[in-house]
Amino acid sequence: MSIKKVARIAGVSTATVSRYLNSPEQVKENTRSKVQSAIDEVGYAPNALARNFRRGKTSLVVVVLPQVGDPFLDNVMRGIWRVADEQGYSILIRDTQSNSHDFDEFTEMVFSKQADGILLLASISPFSEPEAKRSREKAHPPLVLGLESVTTELNHFPSVRVDNVAAAADGTQYLIQLGHERIGFIAGKPDSLLTHDREKGYRKAMRKAKLKVENGWVVEGEQTIDGARRATRRLLAHKQRPTAIFCANDEMALGTVHEIKNAGLRVPEDISVVGFDDIRYAEVMDPPLTTIAQPAEEIGERTMRRLVQAIDGGALDKDTDTSPEIVPHKLIVRKSTGNAPR
Structure with a gap:
């Protein structure tokens, strides 16, 4: 159905129909009613592709x-x-x-x-x-x-x-308030600014509490479950094993909790775990995950x-x-x- 037929039935010009379709607020109310009635009568559907082309969008x-x-x-x-x-x-x-x-x-x-x-x-x-x-x-x-x-x-x-530095500092500070002094950090990919900011927040909180970050406590988890499992095994084998691990995202926290249990240890009795993001699986993990929530x-x-x-x-x-x-x-x-x- 063409725009000309709509205009003829409504008793208006084709320019008025076009104006109604593109900028209805520029058309008088009684005219809008006539044009819409004509469109409904003939079943006219505007060509969105052509209209967008005319608009340059x-x-x-x-x-x-x-x-x-x-x-x-x-x-x-x-x-x-x-x-x-x-x-x-x-x-x-x-x-x-x-x-x-x-x-x-x-x-x-x-x-x-x-x-x-x-x-x-x-x-x-x-x-x-x-x-x-x-x-x-x-x-x-x-x-x-x-x-x-x-x-x-x-x-x-x-x-x-979110402010990733402040958020990671808050997560680390919470572990410090629980009495943890040996806190490991599982980072994402080394070339990611996101990883840098979250590690920066972790180190900021440790420094503020005058706690030392031992060599080997910051490990790369590749932002994946498997990467975090490998990273967790390295932390568990450390001569000064952390009593808490802060993961740069929740997916890595899943792998960390799994690997801690595989080693015959308990969460949180032996090692506490904190994640980041509050993904939909965080609340139903065993145990449910403490995490930094972003309003996704x-x-x-x-x-x-x-x-x-x-x-x-x-x-x-x-x-x-x-x-x-x-x-x-x-x-x-x-x-x-x-x-x-x-």
């Missing part, structure tokens, strides 16, 4: 994440989907598989305006180095970081995140809203506000932590 946003299925990122995505649906955007998910490959096809799609904006969720940049350089020198398509920047080249983009869905919602604002305002330039938006974290105390053993 695609109503498509690309979300780049390190891996599909991450339980914490799933909750962030829930918030993104909610706002995207509300604002009329579709989502295309790009999974980097945590590798720093060049994504030439992705780069071409973004810079040729086949997408209105980009959300990076704790992910490496999907752009090849020449494109990353170009993005700094010229106006970049709107890009917002959900969670933290994982590389320094992304620091100049706006973000929505709120981060997703705020990230998407900030991107929509950037899209409406145009490409990023030197006047764009790129300061991080910090959301509050919360220490959730459960049964995986207890007083330090004598």
Whole structure:
């Protein structure tokens, strides 16, 4: 059904029908009623692709994440989907598989305006180095970081995140309050700024309490369950075995608790464990996990809203506000932590 037939039935011009479809607030109420009645009568469906082409928009946003299925990122995505649906955007998910490959096809799609904006969720940049350089020198398509920047080249983009240093310090300080002095830390990947910030918070709290971090108490867990199991075995074999272990994410905490039990030890009677993120499995672990909670869905919602604002305002330039938006974290105390053993 054509727009001309709608106009003829409503007794208005095609320009009025077009104005109603694109900016209904600019059309008088009684005219809006006539046009809508005509649309309902003939079953007219606007061509969204053509309309977006005229507007110079695609109503498509690309979300780049390190891996599909991450339980914490799933909750962030829930918030993104909610706002995207509300604002009329579709989502295309790009999974980097945590590798720093060049994504030439992705780069071409973004810079040729086949997408209105980009959300990076704790992910490496999907752009090849020449494109990353170009993005700094010229106006970049709107890009917002959900969670933290994982590389320094992304620091100049706006973000929505918790204060990872303060959050990790709070988790460590809680263990210190329980009487623990030998506290190990299982980090993520060494090239991740997220890992650096959480380790920085751990060391800050230990230093404030005048507690020494022994060599071998900070080990890499690769941000995975298997990596954390290997890291935990190293901590358990240390000549000064920690009485508590702080893991840089909950997935690693799962592996840590499992490995402690495999060694015939108890959580928390022998070793306390703290995680980070409060994923959906944290509360049903055995024992339930003490962790630092990030408001995942709120981060997703705020990230998407900030991107929509950037899209409406145009490409990023030197006047764009790129300061991080910090959301509050919360220490959730459960049964995986207890007083330090004598």
